[in-house]
Amino acid sequence: MRWAAILGLVIGIGLGLLAGWVIWPVEYVDVTPDLLTADAQIDYALMVATAYEADGNLELARGRLARLGDSASVALLNAFTAAEDNQIALSGLQKLAAELELHATMPTPME
Amino acid sequence: MRRPPVLLIFLVFCVAGIMAGLAFAWLVAPMQPAGVTPDRLSPTERELVIRLIADSFAADGDRDAAARRLNGLGPAAEGTLVEMIASDLTKERPSVTANNLIGLAEGLTIGAPIVKLLARPAGIPSATPSASSVPTSADITATPAAKGQFELTERVVFCSAGDDADRIEINIIGNNGQPQAGVAITVFWDDGRDSFFTGFTPNQGPGYADFTMKQGAIYSVAIAEDEVSVAGLEPQLCADGRMGGWRLEYRARES
Numbered sequence: 001m002r003w004a005a006i007l008g009l010v011i012g013i014g015l016g017l018l019a020g021w022v023i024w025p026v027e028y029v030d031v032t033p034d035l036l037t038a039d040a041q042i043d044y045a046l047m048v049a050t051a052y053e054a055d056g057n058l059e060l061a062r063g064r065l066a067r068l069g070d071s072a073s074v075a076l077l078n079a080f081t082a083a084e085d086n087q088i089a090l091s092g093l094q095k096l097a098a099e100l101e102l103h104a105t106m107p108t109p110m111e
Numbered sequence: 112m113r114r115p116p117v118l119l120i121f122l123v124f125c126v127a128g129i130m131a132g133l134a135f136a137w138l139v140a141p142m143q144p145a146g147v148t149p150d151r152l153s154p155t156e157r158e159l160v161i162r163l164i165a166d167s168f169a170a171d172g173d174r175d176a177a178a179r180r181l182n183g184l185g186p187a188a189e190g191t192l193v194e195m196i197a198s199d200l201t202k203e204r205p206s207v208t209a210n211n212l213i214g215l216a217e218g219l220t221i222g223a224p225i226v227k228l229l230a231r232p233a234g235i236p237s238a239t240p241s242a243s244s245v246p247t248s249a250d251i252t253a254t255p256a257a258k259g260q261f262e263l264t265e266r267v268v269f270c271s272a273g274d275d276a277d278r279i280e281i282n283i284i285g286n287n288g289q290p291q292a293g294v295a296i297t298v299f300w301d302d303g304r305d306s307f308f309t310g311f312t313p314n315q316g317p318g319y320a321d322f323t324m325k326q327g328a329i330y331s332v333a334i335a336e337d338e339v340s341v342a343g344l345e346p347q348l349c350a351d352g353r354m355g356g357w358r359l360e361y362r363a364r365e366s
Contacts, residue, residue, distance in 0.1 A: 004117045008124030016132015026141035030153035037146030047167040054170035057268045063350020088171045
């Protein structure tokens with residue numbers, strides 16, 4: 001009797017976890033940018049830098065980047081690679097990185 | 112007394128286990144997403160991203176990137192953009208912010224009536240100076256202002272948490288490095304001007320004066336007898352949706 005109860009409970013919990021984590025995992029909606037995919041965060045940082053290059057509004061740029069949470073610095077630095085030959089974005093990224101004191105980890109600006 | 116069958120006990124505990132497992136997996140420790148796509152952003156965040164797309168498009172004119180980014184926000188994004196343009200009109204948002212949204216809708220050929228109505232006819236230049244032509248604090252060091260009695264040494268946007276700060280704050284530093292009272296400041300806009308003096312706000316120091324901006328107007332500033340040293344000032348949008356202003360600092364030139 002006791003073994004049937006324990007076995008039933010263990011199998012039940014296992015099935016419940018499988019269902020809750022794999023088959024029907026929680027769907028995230030109405031999220032904030034800090035939960036975006038890495039690529040989407042890099043693109044977001046690129047847009048922030050491009051807009052900053054044009055308007056020079058550091059408060060706005062800083063606030064926008066803050067929405068990426070802890071990933072902001074990483075996204076900003078990875079955006080250097082993603083910017084490729086987009087000079088406006090590159091210039092904005094360099095200014096933002098300097099303002100946010102990311103000099104140490106910042107790639108060497110290309111001539 | 113009869114005992115319940117083993118199979119029944121097994122099934123009852125199995126169901127209880129499934130419920131406990133589901134509760135743990137959904138409520139206590141849900142699976143963390145590896146990353147969600149932008150179409151899952153909340154409506155508020157989506158609007159902020161649309162503004163970001165518009166500002167970015169205004170800066171680089173990359174239509175393909177703007178279209179890709181807007182489409183990434185889901186099929187309702189274009190409708191949201193049109194609603195934001197209409198909303199900005201009623202709220203009288205700063206013209207640069209509103210114009211960028213209109214420019215994005217125009218650039219992506221969104222055919223909503225309000226976009227057609229507000230779209231700038233070809234050949235007519237914008238009444239608003241382009242943001243890139245406005246000197247930033249970085250530009251100021253590279254290209255000093257025209258010679259005059261006072262030199263602009265700082266020009267930054269500022270925001271006030273939880274409050275609108277749609278004003279121009281001016282600080283004048285004299286030759287001796289101390290704040291200088293009694294300096295005349297003139298602010299110009301499309302159809303008017305106002306003159307005032309530093310030193311009439313004692314709690315801000317003798318070199319301080321400020322001027323409250325109206326949304327939709329664009330301002331220029333001249334100090335004392337100097338020519339206009341700053342143009343294109345208007346309220347700025349802060350990250351929290353409040354209005355921000357400009358903080359200017361001038362130093363008297365060595366005579």
